[in-house]
Amino acid sequence: MELKKQHFLKSIENSKGIILSLCRVYFPDSEDQKDAFQDVILQLWKSFDSFRGDSELNTWVYTISIRTILNKIRKLKKSVSHDRLDGNLAVAIPLTDDNKELLNIIIQQLNEDDKALVVLFLEGYRNKEIAEILEITPTNVSTRLNRIKSQLKLKYNQTSDAVRRS
Numbered sequence: 001m002e003l004k005k006q007h008f009l010k011s012i013e014n015s016k017g018i019i020l021s022l023c024r025v026y027f028p029d030s031e032d033q034k035d036a037f038q039d040v041i042l043q044l045w046k047s048f049d050s051f052r053g054d055s056e057l058n059t060w061v062y063t064i065s066i067r068t069i070l071n072k073i074r075k076l077k078k079s080v081s082h083d084r085l086d087g088n089l090a091v092a093i094p095l096t097d098d099n100k101e102l103l104n105i106i107i108q109q110l111n112e113d114d115k116a117l118v119v120l121f122l123e124g125y126r127n128k129e130i131a132e133i134l135e136i137t138p139t140n141v142s143t144r145l146n147r148i149k150s151q152l153k154l155k156y157n158q159t160s161d162a163v164r165r166s
Contacts, residue, residue: 008048012041015061018123022062025108025119026069036069043068055132062125063133066116073112106155114148121145 012019019040023033044064051060107118113134120130127141134141 004048008045011048011057011061012044015058018058018061019065021123022065022069022119025115026073026112028108036072039072040065040068055129059125059129059133062120062123066133070112070116102159103152103156106152106159109155110148110151114144117141117144118148118152 019037020033023036023040027033027036044061047064051057055063107115110118116134117130120133125133127138127145130141131138136144
């Protein structure tokens with residue numbers, strides 16, 4: 001049991017950044033980020049025995065993390081008004097570059113599934129890996145990423161034009 005615990009803690013320490021990034025993207029409030037992080041860690045612990053090594057550990061962590069976060073959001077949407085989860089969300093990740101900050105705000109406005117695609121893409125996962133994690137086809141990943149990129153570019157241009165005019 002102690003060996004399992006040590007292996008788990010080492011795995012979590014190596015994956016902590018991934019989990020924190022996901023929590024920041026989905027939850028603008030730092031308290032919500034902490035709650036989500038704890039929920040993810042608990043779910044990873046519960047699922048740790050089921051990790052068979054068929055995929056890389058980080059892929060497994062991403063899969064469990066995203067599923068846990070999306071389930072948490074679904075539960076929150078049932079119990080909390082939509083005002084808190086929708087609309088213009090505050091930036092959760094402090095960025096110094098104005099362009100990155102604007103892009104972050106736009107990404108936070110995407111629906112939960114599209115956020116997952118973007119986060120995985122930005123973390124450097126290939127379409128096949130993203131497809132495995134999200135349980136969709138690689139073709140679907142490619143199509144959706146192209147649509148999301150176009151959507152982000154359009155929103156980015158509209159927002160930056162509006163900021164320049166003001």
